[in-house]
Amino acid sequence: MRSGTANINIDEAVLIEQCRRGDFAAMERLIIKYQNRIYNVILKMCANPDDAEELTQETFVKILEGIENFNGRSSFYTWAFRIAVNLTINHCKRGQKLVTRSIDAEDSEYNEQAKTQLKEFLRDDGSSEPSAVAQNRELCRIIVDSLSKLDDTQRAVIVLRDIEDMSYAQIADVLDIELGTVKSRLSRARSCLREILEANFQ
Amino acid sequence: MKENLNIDEMLNGFIDGELTVRQQTEIQRLIRHDPQVEQRLRQLQRCKMLVGALPRDEAPDDMLERVKASLERRTLFGDETEDFSRQKGAKHLLGRRLLTVAAMVGLIIALGAVIYSIVAPESVSEKSNPLRRETGRIAARPEHILTDFAGRPVAATAFRGRLELKTADFTAVDAFIRRAIEDNGISEYLGSAIQNNRSVYTLACGRDILNSLLSDMENIWPRFSSATLFVEQDRLGEEIAVAGVSPLRIAEVIGQDSYEKRIEAAKKFAAMNEVNALLPGRQVLAAIDGRKPLSITIPRPVLTSGEKTVEKSSRRAELGEKVQLIIIVAGSR
Numbered sequence: 273m274r275s276g277t278a279n280i281n282i283d284e285a286v287l288i289e290q291c292r293r294g295d296f297a298a299m300e301r302l303i304i305k306y307q308n309r310i311y312n313v314i315l316k317m318c319a320n321p322d323d324a325e326e327l328t329q330e331t332f333v334k335i336l337e338g339i340e341n342f343n344g345r346s347s348f349y350t351w352a353f354r355i356a357v358n359l360t361i362n363h364c365k366r367g368q369k370l371v372t373r374s375i376d377a378e379d380s381e382y383n384e385q386a387k388t389q390l391k392e393f394l395r396d397d398g399s400s401e402p403s404a405v406a407q408n409r410e411l412c413r414i415i416v417d418s419l420s421k422l423d424d425t426q427r428a429v430i431v432l433r434d435i436e437d438m439s440y441a442q443i444a445d446v447l448d449i450e451l452g453t454v455k456s457r458l459s460r461a462r463s464c465l466r467e468i469l470e471a472n473f474q
Numbered sequence: 475m476k477e478n479l480n481i482d483e484m485l486n487g488f489i490d491g492e493l494t495v496r497q498q499t500e501i502q503r504l505i506r507h508d509p510q511v512e513q514r515l516r517q518l519q520r521c522k523m524l525v526g527a528l529p530r531d532e533a534p535d536d537m538l539e540r541v542k543a544s545l546e547r548r549t550l551f552g553d554e555t556e557d558f559s560r561q562k563g564a565k566h567l568l569g570r571r572l573l574t575v576a577a578m579v580g581l582i583i584a585l586g587a588v589i590y591s592i593v594a595p596e597s598v599s600e601k602s603n604p605l606r607r608e609t610g611r612i613a614a615r616p617e618h619i620l621t622d623f624a625g626r627p628v629a630a631t632a633f634r635g636r637l638e639l640k641t642a643d644f645t646a647v648d649a650f651i652r653r654a655i656e657d658n659g660i661s662e663y664l665g666s667a668i669q670n671n672r673s674v675y676t677l678a679c680g681r682d683i684l685n686s687l688l689s690d691m692e693n694i695w696p697r698f699s700s701a702t703l704f705v706e707q708d709r710l711g712e713e714i715a716v717a718g719v720s721p722l723r724i725a726e727v728i729g730q731d732s733y734e735k736r737i738e739a740a741k742k743f744a745a746m747n748e749v750n751a752l753l754p755g756r757q758v759l760a761a762i763d764g765r766k767p768l769s770i771t772i773p774r775p776v777l778t779s780g781e782k783t784v785e786k787s788s789r790r791a792e793l794g795e796k797v798q799l800i801i802i803v804a805g806s807r
Contacts, residue, residue, distance in 0.1 A: 296542075329544055330544075433522075434525040466517060469524070
C-alpha cells in the first residue's frame, strides 16, 4: 500500500470535525484513507484510468467543500461514495469522456487462453480459482469490458457489492434507492453479466 | 419468470449473506432437493467471485497533491468570482430598488399634483401647475386697470374682468360690437381704442345692461375663433382664465351675487376645461381629425332656439352693482 491507509486509525467523527474546522492535516488524512477505494470503484465503473483520476479528484474536492453541510444522517462512508458514484454515473451518461473504442470489435482480440479459463471458471469444473483469474490480465480485461456493457445503474450496484463489498443497506443509501430495488437490480445485473461473459466463448 | 427472478434474488441474498436465518434455511432446503437451484446458485456465486477477483487498483501517488491544488485554485478563483458576482448582483438589485422607489415617488407626486390642481384652492396651486397654465391659465394683470371715473380702483365686491375675443372677420365684428354697445346705451362707456387690428372697449355698467349686450353679441359669437374671460381676484392680484367661454357662462359668472361665488364659478368653468383636456382619447381623436392636440377648449354652445338665455332686465340691476369689463377684440388670421 503506497499511501499506508491501513496504518491510519483515527476516529472518523473526530477527523470529520477537524476537517470542518479547516484542519488541512485532517483533510489529508481523510483523502489518504479513502482515495484508493474511491478510485477503484470509479475505475471499475468508468473503465478509463484518466477519467477515473479526474473523477476521484473531483470527488474529494466536492467532499471537502461540502463537508460543512454533511449532516450525519448517513455515514460519512456512504455519503462520500454517493458523491463518487453520482459523479461517475453522470459522467458516463454525458458520454463526453467515455472510452470510444468498440468492445464488440475487440472480442476477437481476446486470446484463447483467457477465453478457455473464463469458460472453465463459469462452468465450475474446478480447474480455475479466483486467484488465478486475478493473475490473468487478459481475463481481467474481459471482465471489465463485460461490466462496461451493463446499464450504469446495474454496474454501480454490482461494483459496490462485489468490489467494494458494501451491504445492501449501504448500497441503498449510496444510490438513494429502496432495499428491494437493490435486490432486484443486483439480481438482474448478475444475470446479465453472466450472459455477457458467456457470450465470449459461445 | 417472476418466480425465477424471485429465486434469483433469494439466491443472491444467500450468496451475499443478506437473508434472515429462516430464509437461509429455506434456500438450503431448496438447494438440497433441487439440482437446478443448486446449479443456478453456483453460477451466481461464480459470477460474484469473478468480479470480486478483479485486482484492486490504487489511486495515483499524486492524488493528494492534485486535490490540494484543485482546492487552492477554487479558493483563489472561485471565491473571487463568487464575491464579484455577489457584489455585482447586490449593486444591480439596489439600483433596481432605487429606480422602483423613484418611479413610485414620481407617480405619487404626479397623481397628487393632478388631484390637487382639481380640488385645491386656486390661490395656492395655480402658480406651480403647468397644466393649469395650458387651459385655465393665470395671466398677468392687464395693462388696462379698471378704475372709476375719479381714477380710484373699483370696490372689491364689483365684478372686474376682461373678455378677449379673436376673430378672422375683425372689421365687421368690431363694428357690430361698437354698435351693440351704443344701442344698449351704456352710459359709462369709457371709450375704445383701435390699433393694429385690435379694439379695446372699457365698459362700466350694471349687470342687466351687460347681459343685454352679451345677448346681442350671441349673434356674432360663432364668428369668434376664441373667447377667453379673465376674472380678476382682488386678493392676490391674479386672474382666472376661462377659455372657450360663451355668453351664457359669462352671464353666469357675472350674475353671481358675491365675490366668492363669482370666483368659484370661474374656477368651475376653468376646471371643466382641464377635465376636458384630460379626457382619454382626446389627443388621439385630435390627431385623427388632423388638429393640433394642444388647442384645448370647450366647444362654444350653439343656440338652437330664439329664446334669449340672458334676460335684458335683471333683478340684480336693482341692486345697483357696477360691472366693469374690458372687451378686447383682435383680428386673427
